[in-house]
Amino acid sequence: MGILKELEDVDNIKLSKDKRAVIIIDQTKLPGITEYLTLTTVEEFYEAILKLRVRGAPAIGICAAYGMYCLAQTIDTTKYEAFHKKFHEYKEYLNSSRPTAVNLSWALNRMEQVVLNNKNSTVKEIIELLESEAYKIQWEDIEMCRKISKYGLTLIKEGDGILTHCNTGQLATSKYGTALGPLFLGKEKGLEFKVFADETRPLLQGARLTSYELWKAGIDVTLICDNMASVVMKNGWIQACLVGCDRIAANGDAANKIGTSGVAILAKYYGIPFYVLGPTSTIDVNCKTGDDIKIELRNPDEIKKEFYEKPMALEEVKCYNPAFDVTDHSLITAIVTEKRILRPPFDSSIRKLFEV
The missing domain is CATH 1.20.120.420 (translation initiation factor eif-2b, domain 1)
Structure with a gap:
Protein backbone atom coordinates (compact mmCIF):
# COMPACT_ATOMS: atom_id res chain seq x y z
CA MET A 1 0.00 0.00 0.00
CA ARG A 146 15.80 9.08 -6.63
CA LYS A 147 18.93 7.16 -7.55
CA ILE A 148 19.84 9.46 -10.44
CA SER A 149 19.45 12.42 -8.11
CA LYS A 150 21.76 10.84 -5.53
CA TYR A 151 24.45 10.08 -8.09
CA GLY A 152 24.09 13.51 -9.67
CA LEU A 153 24.43 15.25 -6.32
CA THR A 154 27.91 13.75 -5.92
CA LEU A 155 29.05 15.70 -9.00
CA ILE A 156 28.22 19.17 -7.68
CA LYS A 157 28.83 21.05 -4.45
CA GLU A 158 27.06 23.71 -2.45
CA GLY A 159 27.20 27.16 -3.98
CA ASP A 160 27.84 25.89 -7.50
CA GLY A 161 26.34 27.71 -10.44
CA ILE A 162 24.38 25.25 -12.58
CA LEU A 163 23.21 25.75 -16.15
CA THR A 164 20.30 23.66 -17.38
CA HIS A 165 18.36 23.45 -20.63
CA CYS A 166 14.69 22.54 -21.21
CA ASN A 167 12.76 20.93 -18.32
CA THR A 168 13.79 17.80 -16.45
CA GLY A 169 12.02 18.14 -13.11
CA GLN A 170 9.02 16.44 -11.59
CA LEU A 171 6.74 17.63 -14.40
CA ALA A 172 8.84 15.58 -16.84
CA THR A 173 8.91 12.50 -14.62
CA SER A 174 7.06 11.44 -11.46
CA LYS A 175 9.26 12.72 -8.64
CA TYR A 176 12.48 14.75 -8.33
CA GLY A 177 13.21 14.54 -12.04
CA THR A 178 16.46 13.68 -13.81
CA ALA A 179 18.77 16.65 -14.45
CA LEU A 180 16.93 18.81 -11.90
CA GLY A 181 16.71 15.96 -9.41
CA PRO A 182 20.10 16.61 -7.74
CA LEU A 183 19.06 20.22 -7.12
CA PHE A 184 15.77 19.26 -5.46
CA LEU A 185 17.47 16.53 -3.43
CA GLY A 186 20.23 18.94 -2.47
CA LYS A 187 17.64 21.48 -1.35
CA GLU A 188 16.08 18.84 0.90
CA LYS A 189 19.51 18.37 2.48
CA GLY A 190 19.93 22.11 3.04
CA LEU A 191 22.32 22.76 0.14
CA GLU A 192 22.05 25.92 -1.92
CA PHE A 193 22.79 26.33 -5.63
CA LYS A 194 22.53 29.14 -8.16
CA VAL A 195 20.72 27.88 -11.25
CA PHE A 196 20.69 29.55 -14.65
CA ALA A 197 17.81 28.20 -16.74
CA ASP A 198 17.86 28.56 -20.52
CA GLU A 199 14.45 29.68 -21.76
CA THR A 200 14.57 26.87 -24.37
CA ARG A 201 13.11 28.22 -27.58
CA PRO A 202 10.77 27.84 -29.34
CA LEU A 203 8.37 26.32 -26.77
CA LEU A 204 9.99 27.88 -23.70
CA GLN A 205 9.99 24.82 -21.45
CA GLY A 206 12.85 26.35 -19.47
CA ALA A 207 11.01 29.62 -18.94
CA ARG A 208 7.54 28.20 -18.34
CA LEU A 209 8.38 25.01 -16.46
CA THR A 210 11.95 24.86 -15.12
CA SER A 211 12.02 28.33 -13.59
CA TYR A 212 8.53 27.64 -12.21
CA GLU A 213 9.54 24.36 -10.55
CA LEU A 214 12.79 25.72 -9.13
CA TRP A 215 11.17 28.90 -7.81
CA LYS A 216 8.41 26.88 -6.13
CA ALA A 217 11.09 24.73 -4.47
CA GLY A 218 12.88 27.79 -3.11
CA ILE A 219 15.96 27.30 -5.29
CA ASP A 220 17.84 30.38 -6.51
CA VAL A 221 17.01 30.50 -10.23
CA THR A 222 17.82 33.05 -12.91
CA LEU A 223 16.11 32.78 -16.29
CA ILE A 224 18.25 33.56 -19.34
CA CYS A 225 17.71 33.54 -23.10
CA ASP A 226 19.31 30.60 -24.87
CA ASN A 227 21.90 32.85 -26.53
CA MET A 228 23.09 34.15 -23.13
CA ALA A 229 24.63 30.83 -22.07
CA SER A 230 28.10 31.77 -23.29
CA VAL A 231 28.07 35.04 -21.32
CA VAL A 232 27.26 33.43 -17.97
CA MET A 233 29.92 30.79 -18.62
CA LYS A 234 32.52 33.42 -19.54
CA ASN A 235 31.64 35.34 -16.36
CA GLY A 236 32.61 32.29 -14.31
CA TRP A 237 29.09 31.83 -12.96
CA ILE A 238 28.71 28.21 -14.14
CA GLN A 239 30.49 25.25 -12.54
CA ALA A 240 28.45 22.47 -14.17
CA CYS A 241 25.82 21.89 -16.86
CA LEU A 242 23.05 19.39 -16.09
CA VAL A 243 20.75 18.29 -18.92
CA GLY A 244 18.34 15.45 -19.54
CA CYS A 245 18.01 13.17 -22.54
CA ASP A 246 15.36 11.58 -24.72
CA ARG A 247 17.55 8.95 -26.34
CA ILE A 248 21.17 7.89 -25.85
CA ALA A 249 22.93 5.89 -28.57
CA ALA A 250 25.24 2.97 -27.83
CA ASN A 251 28.30 5.18 -28.31
CA GLY A 252 27.08 7.85 -25.85
CA ASP A 253 25.68 10.37 -28.33
CA ALA A 254 22.66 11.92 -26.63
CA ALA A 255 19.50 13.44 -28.12
CA ASN A 256 17.90 16.17 -26.06
CA LYS A 257 15.84 19.30 -26.59
CA ILE A 258 17.05 21.50 -29.42
CA GLY A 259 19.87 23.78 -28.25
CA THR A 260 21.51 21.24 -25.96
CA SER A 261 24.43 20.50 -28.29
CA GLY A 262 25.25 24.21 -28.45
CA VAL A 263 25.42 24.33 -24.65
CA ALA A 264 27.77 21.33 -24.70
CA ILE A 265 30.07 22.98 -27.23
CA LEU A 266 30.24 26.14 -25.11
CA ALA A 267 30.89 24.12 -21.96
CA LYS A 268 33.75 22.30 -23.69
CA TYR A 269 35.32 25.63 -24.70
CA TYR A 270 35.11 27.06 -21.18
CA GLY A 271 36.22 23.83 -19.47
CA ILE A 272 32.92 23.27 -17.67
CA PRO A 273 31.75 19.69 -17.01
CA PHE A 274 28.69 18.73 -19.04
CA TYR A 275 26.54 15.99 -17.51
CA VAL A 276 23.66 14.09 -19.13
CA LEU A 277 21.21 12.57 -16.64
CA GLY A 278 18.56 9.99 -17.49
CA PRO A 279 17.27 6.49 -16.75
CA THR A 280 18.75 3.47 -18.48
CA SER A 281 15.46 3.15 -20.37
CA THR A 282 16.60 6.12 -22.50
CA ILE A 283 19.70 4.20 -23.65
CA ASP A 284 19.02 2.53 -26.99
CA VAL A 285 21.71 -0.12 -27.43
CA ASN A 286 20.29 -0.93 -30.86
CA CYS A 287 21.07 2.62 -31.99
CA LYS A 288 24.76 2.70 -32.84
CA THR A 289 25.34 6.47 -33.00
CA GLY A 290 23.46 9.74 -32.90
CA ASP A 291 23.27 9.65 -36.69
CA ASP A 292 20.76 6.81 -36.32
CA ILE A 293 18.41 8.79 -34.07
CA LYS A 294 15.30 9.98 -35.90
CA ILE A 295 14.78 13.66 -35.09
CA GLU A 296 11.21 14.90 -34.86
CA LEU A 297 10.39 17.92 -37.03
CA ARG A 298 7.60 20.09 -35.68
CA ASN A 299 5.18 22.69 -37.03
CA PRO A 300 6.97 25.85 -38.30
CA ASP A 301 4.28 27.97 -36.61
CA GLU A 302 5.92 27.18 -33.27
CA ILE A 303 8.76 29.48 -34.35
CA LYS A 304 6.70 32.16 -36.04
CA LYS A 305 3.50 32.33 -33.96
CA GLU A 306 3.68 30.44 -30.66
CA PHE A 307 3.40 32.78 -27.63
CA TYR A 308 3.18 35.88 -29.87
CA GLU A 309 0.14 38.13 -30.25
CA LYS A 310 0.88 38.31 -33.97
CA PRO A 311 3.29 36.42 -36.25
CA MET A 312 6.94 37.41 -35.86
CA ALA A 313 7.87 36.44 -39.43
CA LEU A 314 6.22 36.65 -42.83
CA GLU A 315 3.90 33.78 -43.69
CA GLU A 316 6.04 33.12 -46.79
CA VAL A 317 9.27 32.60 -44.79
CA LYS A 318 10.35 28.97 -44.45
CA CYS A 319 11.16 27.56 -41.02
CA TYR A 320 13.25 24.61 -39.90
CA ASN A 321 11.98 23.38 -36.55
CA PRO A 322 13.65 20.21 -35.20
CA ALA A 323 12.51 19.33 -31.69
CA PHE A 324 15.86 17.81 -30.70
CA ASP A 325 19.54 17.85 -31.50
CA VAL A 326 22.25 15.29 -30.77
CA THR A 327 25.18 16.06 -28.49
CA ASP A 328 28.29 14.21 -29.58
CA HIS A 329 29.68 11.84 -26.94
CA SER A 330 33.03 13.63 -27.07
CA LEU A 331 31.39 16.68 -25.46
CA ILE A 332 29.85 14.75 -22.54
CA THR A 333 31.76 14.52 -19.26
CA ALA A 334 29.57 11.76 -17.79
CA ILE A 335 26.17 10.11 -18.19
CA VAL A 336 24.30 9.68 -14.90
CA THR A 337 21.89 6.74 -14.68
CA GLU A 338 20.05 5.09 -11.80
CA LYS A 339 22.60 2.26 -11.84
CA ARG A 340 25.86 4.21 -11.91
CA ILE A 341 27.73 7.14 -13.39
CA LEU A 342 29.07 6.28 -16.82
CA ARG A 343 32.40 7.73 -17.95
CA PRO A 344 34.14 7.74 -21.34
CA PRO A 345 34.72 5.72 -23.38
CA PHE A 346 30.93 5.44 -23.43
CA ASP A 347 30.70 2.57 -25.91
CA SER A 348 32.52 0.48 -23.32
CA SER A 349 30.79 1.78 -20.17
CA ILE A 350 27.34 1.47 -21.76
CA ARG A 351 28.07 -2.07 -22.91
CA LYS A 352 29.19 -3.04 -19.42
CA LEU A 353 26.07 -1.47 -17.93
CA PHE A 354 23.89 -3.97 -19.76
CA GLU A 355 26.08 -7.02 -19.29
CA VAL A 356 24.41 -9.67 -17.13
Whole structure:
Protein backbone atom coordinates (compact mmCIF):
# COMPACT_ATOMS: atom_id res chain seq x y z
CA MET A 1 0.00 0.00 0.00
CA GLY A 2 2.99 2.32 0.53
CA ILE A 3 3.76 2.20 -3.18
CA LEU A 4 0.18 3.02 -4.17
CA LYS A 5 0.08 5.90 -1.66
CA GLU A 6 3.24 7.39 -3.14
CA LEU A 7 1.82 7.07 -6.64
CA GLU A 8 -1.36 8.81 -5.51
CA ASP A 9 0.77 11.70 -4.25
CA VAL A 10 2.15 12.29 -7.75
CA ASP A 11 0.40 15.37 -9.07
CA ASN A 12 1.34 15.68 -12.73
CA ILE A 13 0.24 12.27 -14.06
CA LYS A 14 -1.88 9.56 -12.49
CA LEU A 15 -4.60 7.01 -13.06
CA SER A 16 -8.13 8.21 -12.25
CA LYS A 17 -9.93 6.78 -9.22
CA ASP A 18 -12.18 4.61 -11.41
CA LYS A 19 -9.03 3.44 -13.28
CA ARG A 20 -10.55 4.15 -16.68
CA ALA A 21 -8.77 7.43 -17.48
CA VAL A 22 -5.43 9.17 -17.07
CA ILE A 23 -5.29 12.58 -15.40
CA ILE A 24 -2.45 14.92 -16.37
CA ILE A 25 -1.48 18.53 -15.82
CA ASP A 26 -1.71 20.35 -19.13
CA GLN A 27 1.87 21.61 -19.30
CA THR A 28 1.06 23.93 -22.20
CA LYS A 29 -0.94 26.12 -19.77
CA LEU A 30 1.78 26.48 -17.12
CA PRO A 31 2.90 28.53 -15.31
CA GLY A 32 -0.11 30.87 -15.44
CA ILE A 33 -2.84 28.25 -15.31
CA THR A 34 -2.87 24.86 -13.60
CA GLU A 35 -5.37 22.80 -15.55
CA TYR A 36 -5.95 19.05 -15.34
CA LEU A 37 -6.98 17.00 -18.36
CA THR A 38 -8.77 13.66 -18.25
CA LEU A 39 -7.70 11.38 -21.13
CA THR A 40 -9.83 8.41 -22.14
CA THR A 41 -9.67 7.88 -25.92
CA VAL A 42 -6.71 6.94 -28.08
CA GLU A 43 -7.10 10.24 -29.95
CA GLU A 44 -6.87 12.18 -26.66
CA PHE A 45 -3.73 10.33 -25.61
CA TYR A 46 -2.15 10.90 -29.03
CA GLU A 47 -2.99 14.61 -29.03
CA ALA A 48 -1.74 15.11 -25.46
CA ILE A 49 1.65 13.58 -26.31
CA LEU A 50 1.96 15.26 -29.72
CA LYS A 51 1.01 18.72 -28.42
CA LEU A 52 3.30 18.43 -25.36
CA ARG A 53 0.44 18.58 -22.87
CA VAL A 54 2.41 15.76 -21.30
CA ARG A 55 6.14 15.94 -22.01
CA GLY A 56 9.48 14.74 -20.72
CA ALA A 57 10.64 11.31 -21.82
CA PRO A 58 9.77 9.44 -18.57
CA ALA A 59 6.37 11.17 -18.22
CA ILE A 60 5.47 10.34 -21.82
CA GLY A 61 6.26 6.67 -21.16
CA ILE A 62 4.17 6.64 -17.98
CA CYS A 63 1.24 8.31 -19.72
CA ALA A 64 1.45 5.80 -22.57
CA ALA A 65 1.54 2.84 -20.15
CA TYR A 66 -1.50 4.01 -18.23
CA GLY A 67 -3.14 4.91 -21.53
CA MET A 68 -2.73 1.40 -22.91
CA TYR A 69 -4.25 -0.05 -19.73
CA CYS A 70 -7.26 2.27 -20.04
CA LEU A 71 -7.65 1.56 -23.75
CA ALA A 72 -7.41 -2.20 -23.12
CA GLN A 73 -10.52 -1.94 -20.97
CA THR A 74 -12.46 -0.53 -23.94
CA ILE A 75 -11.68 -3.44 -26.29
CA ASP A 76 -14.97 -5.31 -26.59
CA THR A 77 -13.95 -8.92 -27.02
CA THR A 78 -13.10 -11.98 -24.96
CA LYS A 79 -11.03 -13.53 -27.75
CA TYR A 80 -7.26 -13.22 -27.31
CA GLU A 81 -6.44 -12.77 -31.02
CA ALA A 82 -8.99 -9.99 -31.51
CA PHE A 83 -7.91 -8.32 -28.26
CA HIS A 84 -4.23 -8.34 -29.20
CA LYS A 85 -4.92 -7.08 -32.70
CA LYS A 86 -6.77 -4.02 -31.42
CA PHE A 87 -4.25 -3.51 -28.60
CA HIS A 88 -1.41 -3.55 -31.15
CA GLU A 89 -3.24 -0.99 -33.32
CA TYR A 90 -3.57 1.37 -30.36
CA LYS A 91 0.08 0.86 -29.46
CA GLU A 92 1.37 1.61 -32.96
CA TYR A 93 -0.82 4.70 -33.24
CA LEU A 94 0.46 6.16 -29.97
CA ASN A 95 4.03 5.24 -30.87
CA SER A 96 3.79 7.44 -33.98
CA SER A 97 3.01 10.57 -31.94
CA ARG A 98 6.66 11.38 -31.07
CA PRO A 99 9.45 9.32 -32.66
CA THR A 100 12.58 10.58 -30.87
CA ALA A 101 11.93 9.87 -27.17
CA VAL A 102 12.75 6.19 -26.68
CA ASN A 103 10.76 5.97 -23.42
CA LEU A 104 7.54 6.10 -25.41
CA SER A 105 8.27 3.01 -27.50
CA TRP A 106 9.95 1.35 -24.49
CA ALA A 107 6.82 1.67 -22.34
CA LEU A 108 4.47 0.69 -25.16
CA ASN A 109 6.54 -2.39 -26.01
CA ARG A 110 6.69 -3.35 -22.35
CA MET A 111 2.90 -3.18 -22.08
CA GLU A 112 2.42 -5.21 -25.25
CA GLN A 113 4.88 -7.81 -23.95
CA VAL A 114 2.47 -8.44 -21.06
CA VAL A 115 -0.19 -9.33 -23.63
CA LEU A 116 2.19 -11.52 -25.62
CA ASN A 117 3.40 -13.36 -22.52
CA ASN A 118 -0.10 -14.30 -21.41
CA LYS A 119 -1.73 -15.84 -24.45
CA ASN A 120 -3.29 -18.56 -22.33
CA SER A 121 -4.88 -16.13 -19.88
CA THR A 122 -8.34 -14.61 -20.18
CA VAL A 123 -8.70 -11.06 -21.46
CA LYS A 124 -9.88 -10.02 -17.99
CA GLU A 125 -6.73 -11.48 -16.43
CA ILE A 126 -4.53 -9.76 -19.03
CA ILE A 127 -6.12 -6.39 -18.29
CA GLU A 128 -5.41 -6.87 -14.59
CA LEU A 129 -1.79 -7.66 -15.42
CA LEU A 130 -1.61 -4.51 -17.59
CA GLU A 131 -2.77 -2.43 -14.64
CA SER A 132 -0.04 -3.90 -12.47
CA GLU A 133 2.60 -3.28 -15.17
CA ALA A 134 1.60 0.36 -15.60
CA TYR A 135 1.90 0.92 -11.84
CA LYS A 136 5.33 -0.73 -11.92
CA ILE A 137 6.52 1.56 -14.70
CA GLN A 138 5.62 4.66 -12.71
CA TRP A 139 6.97 3.32 -9.42
CA GLU A 140 10.23 2.34 -11.11
CA ASP A 141 10.48 5.86 -12.52
CA ILE A 142 10.22 7.34 -9.01
CA GLU A 143 12.92 4.99 -7.76
CA MET A 144 15.13 5.70 -10.79
CA CYS A 145 14.83 9.45 -10.29
CA ARG A 146 15.80 9.08 -6.63
CA LYS A 147 18.93 7.16 -7.55
CA ILE A 148 19.84 9.46 -10.44
CA SER A 149 19.45 12.42 -8.11
CA LYS A 150 21.76 10.84 -5.53
CA TYR A 151 24.45 10.08 -8.09
CA GLY A 152 24.09 13.51 -9.67
CA LEU A 153 24.43 15.25 -6.32
CA THR A 154 27.91 13.75 -5.92
CA LEU A 155 29.05 15.70 -9.00
CA ILE A 156 28.22 19.17 -7.68
CA LYS A 157 28.83 21.05 -4.45
CA GLU A 158 27.06 23.71 -2.45
CA GLY A 159 27.20 27.16 -3.98
CA ASP A 160 27.84 25.89 -7.50
CA GLY A 161 26.34 27.71 -10.44
CA ILE A 162 24.38 25.25 -12.58
CA LEU A 163 23.21 25.75 -16.15
CA THR A 164 20.30 23.66 -17.38
CA HIS A 165 18.36 23.45 -20.63
CA CYS A 166 14.69 22.54 -21.21
CA ASN A 167 12.76 20.93 -18.32
CA THR A 168 13.79 17.80 -16.45
CA GLY A 169 12.02 18.14 -13.11
CA GLN A 170 9.02 16.44 -11.59
CA LEU A 171 6.74 17.63 -14.40
CA ALA A 172 8.84 15.58 -16.84
CA THR A 173 8.91 12.50 -14.62
CA SER A 174 7.06 11.44 -11.46
CA LYS A 175 9.26 12.72 -8.64
CA TYR A 176 12.48 14.75 -8.33
CA GLY A 177 13.21 14.54 -12.04
CA THR A 178 16.46 13.68 -13.81
CA ALA A 179 18.77 16.65 -14.45
CA LEU A 180 16.93 18.81 -11.90
CA GLY A 181 16.71 15.96 -9.41
CA PRO A 182 20.10 16.61 -7.74
CA LEU A 183 19.06 20.22 -7.12
CA PHE A 184 15.77 19.26 -5.46
CA LEU A 185 17.47 16.53 -3.43
CA GLY A 186 20.23 18.94 -2.47
CA LYS A 187 17.64 21.48 -1.35
CA GLU A 188 16.08 18.84 0.90
CA LYS A 189 19.51 18.37 2.48
CA GLY A 190 19.93 22.11 3.04
CA LEU A 191 22.32 22.76 0.14
CA GLU A 192 22.05 25.92 -1.92
CA PHE A 193 22.79 26.33 -5.63
CA LYS A 194 22.53 29.14 -8.16
CA VAL A 195 20.72 27.88 -11.25
CA PHE A 196 20.69 29.55 -14.65
CA ALA A 197 17.81 28.20 -16.74
CA ASP A 198 17.86 28.56 -20.52
CA GLU A 199 14.45 29.68 -21.76
CA THR A 200 14.57 26.87 -24.37
CA ARG A 201 13.11 28.22 -27.58
CA PRO A 202 10.77 27.84 -29.34
CA LEU A 203 8.37 26.32 -26.77
CA LEU A 204 9.99 27.88 -23.70
CA GLN A 205 9.99 24.82 -21.45
CA GLY A 206 12.85 26.35 -19.47
CA ALA A 207 11.01 29.62 -18.94
CA ARG A 208 7.54 28.20 -18.34
CA LEU A 209 8.38 25.01 -16.46
CA THR A 210 11.95 24.86 -15.12
CA SER A 211 12.02 28.33 -13.59
CA TYR A 212 8.53 27.64 -12.21
CA GLU A 213 9.54 24.36 -10.55
CA LEU A 214 12.79 25.72 -9.13
CA TRP A 215 11.17 28.90 -7.81
CA LYS A 216 8.41 26.88 -6.13
CA ALA A 217 11.09 24.73 -4.47
CA GLY A 218 12.88 27.79 -3.11
CA ILE A 219 15.96 27.30 -5.29
CA ASP A 220 17.84 30.38 -6.51
CA VAL A 221 17.01 30.50 -10.23
CA THR A 222 17.82 33.05 -12.91
CA LEU A 223 16.11 32.78 -16.29
CA ILE A 224 18.25 33.56 -19.34
CA CYS A 225 17.71 33.54 -23.10
CA ASP A 226 19.31 30.60 -24.87
CA ASN A 227 21.90 32.85 -26.53
CA MET A 228 23.09 34.15 -23.13
CA ALA A 229 24.63 30.83 -22.07
CA SER A 230 28.10 31.77 -23.29
CA VAL A 231 28.07 35.04 -21.32
CA VAL A 232 27.26 33.43 -17.97
CA MET A 233 29.92 30.79 -18.62
CA LYS A 234 32.52 33.42 -19.54
CA ASN A 235 31.64 35.34 -16.36
CA GLY A 236 32.61 32.29 -14.31
CA TRP A 237 29.09 31.83 -12.96
CA ILE A 238 28.71 28.21 -14.14
CA GLN A 239 30.49 25.25 -12.54
CA ALA A 240 28.45 22.47 -14.17
CA CYS A 241 25.82 21.89 -16.86
CA LEU A 242 23.05 19.39 -16.09
CA VAL A 243 20.75 18.29 -18.92
CA GLY A 244 18.34 15.45 -19.54
CA CYS A 245 18.01 13.17 -22.54
CA ASP A 246 15.36 11.58 -24.72
CA ARG A 247 17.55 8.95 -26.34
CA ILE A 248 21.17 7.89 -25.85
CA ALA A 249 22.93 5.89 -28.57
CA ALA A 250 25.24 2.97 -27.83
CA ASN A 251 28.30 5.18 -28.31
CA GLY A 252 27.08 7.85 -25.85
CA ASP A 253 25.68 10.37 -28.33
CA ALA A 254 22.66 11.92 -26.63
CA ALA A 255 19.50 13.44 -28.12
CA ASN A 256 17.90 16.17 -26.06
CA LYS A 257 15.84 19.30 -26.59
CA ILE A 258 17.05 21.50 -29.42
CA GLY A 259 19.87 23.78 -28.25
CA THR A 260 21.51 21.24 -25.96
CA SER A 261 24.43 20.50 -28.29
CA GLY A 262 25.25 24.21 -28.45
CA VAL A 263 25.42 24.33 -24.65
CA ALA A 264 27.77 21.33 -24.70
CA ILE A 265 30.07 22.98 -27.23
CA LEU A 266 30.24 26.14 -25.11
CA ALA A 267 30.89 24.12 -21.96
CA LYS A 268 33.75 22.30 -23.69
CA TYR A 269 35.32 25.63 -24.70
CA TYR A 270 35.11 27.06 -21.18
CA GLY A 271 36.22 23.83 -19.47
CA ILE A 272 32.92 23.27 -17.67
CA PRO A 273 31.75 19.69 -17.01
CA PHE A 274 28.69 18.73 -19.04
CA TYR A 275 26.54 15.99 -17.51
CA VAL A 276 23.66 14.09 -19.13
CA LEU A 277 21.21 12.57 -16.64
CA GLY A 278 18.56 9.99 -17.49
CA PRO A 279 17.27 6.49 -16.75
CA THR A 280 18.75 3.47 -18.48
CA SER A 281 15.46 3.15 -20.37
CA THR A 282 16.60 6.12 -22.50
CA ILE A 283 19.70 4.20 -23.65
CA ASP A 284 19.02 2.53 -26.99
CA VAL A 285 21.71 -0.12 -27.43
CA ASN A 286 20.29 -0.93 -30.86
CA CYS A 287 21.07 2.62 -31.99
CA LYS A 288 24.76 2.70 -32.84
CA THR A 289 25.34 6.47 -33.00
CA GLY A 290 23.46 9.74 -32.90
CA ASP A 291 23.27 9.65 -36.69
CA ASP A 292 20.76 6.81 -36.32
CA ILE A 293 18.41 8.79 -34.07
CA LYS A 294 15.30 9.98 -35.90
CA ILE A 295 14.78 13.66 -35.09
CA GLU A 296 11.21 14.90 -34.86
CA LEU A 297 10.39 17.92 -37.03
CA ARG A 298 7.60 20.09 -35.68
CA ASN A 299 5.18 22.69 -37.03
CA PRO A 300 6.97 25.85 -38.30
CA ASP A 301 4.28 27.97 -36.61
CA GLU A 302 5.92 27.18 -33.27
CA ILE A 303 8.76 29.48 -34.35
CA LYS A 304 6.70 32.16 -36.04
CA LYS A 305 3.50 32.33 -33.96
CA GLU A 306 3.68 30.44 -30.66
CA PHE A 307 3.40 32.78 -27.63
CA TYR A 308 3.18 35.88 -29.87
CA GLU A 309 0.14 38.13 -30.25
CA LYS A 310 0.88 38.31 -33.97
CA PRO A 311 3.29 36.42 -36.25
CA MET A 312 6.94 37.41 -35.86
CA ALA A 313 7.87 36.44 -39.43
CA LEU A 314 6.22 36.65 -42.83
CA GLU A 315 3.90 33.78 -43.69
CA GLU A 316 6.04 33.12 -46.79
CA VAL A 317 9.27 32.60 -44.79
CA LYS A 318 10.35 28.97 -44.45
CA CYS A 319 11.16 27.56 -41.02
CA TYR A 320 13.25 24.61 -39.90
CA ASN A 321 11.98 23.38 -36.55
CA PRO A 322 13.65 20.21 -35.20
CA ALA A 323 12.51 19.33 -31.69
CA PHE A 324 15.86 17.81 -30.70
CA ASP A 325 19.54 17.85 -31.50
CA VAL A 326 22.25 15.29 -30.77
CA THR A 327 25.18 16.06 -28.49
CA ASP A 328 28.29 14.21 -29.58
CA HIS A 329 29.68 11.84 -26.94
CA SER A 330 33.03 13.63 -27.07
CA LEU A 331 31.39 16.68 -25.46
CA ILE A 332 29.85 14.75 -22.54
CA THR A 333 31.76 14.52 -19.26
CA ALA A 334 29.57 11.76 -17.79
CA ILE A 335 26.17 10.11 -18.19
CA VAL A 336 24.30 9.68 -14.90
CA THR A 337 21.89 6.74 -14.68
CA GLU A 338 20.05 5.09 -11.80
CA LYS A 339 22.60 2.26 -11.84
CA ARG A 340 25.86 4.21 -11.91
CA ILE A 341 27.73 7.14 -13.39
CA LEU A 342 29.07 6.28 -16.82
CA ARG A 343 32.40 7.73 -17.95
CA PRO A 344 34.14 7.74 -21.34
CA PRO A 345 34.72 5.72 -23.38
CA PHE A 346 30.93 5.44 -23.43
CA ASP A 347 30.70 2.57 -25.91
CA SER A 348 32.52 0.48 -23.32
CA SER A 349 30.79 1.78 -20.17
CA ILE A 350 27.34 1.47 -21.76
CA ARG A 351 28.07 -2.07 -22.91
CA LYS A 352 29.19 -3.04 -19.42
CA LEU A 353 26.07 -1.47 -17.93
CA PHE A 354 23.89 -3.97 -19.76
CA GLU A 355 26.08 -7.02 -19.29
CA VAL A 356 24.41 -9.67 -17.13
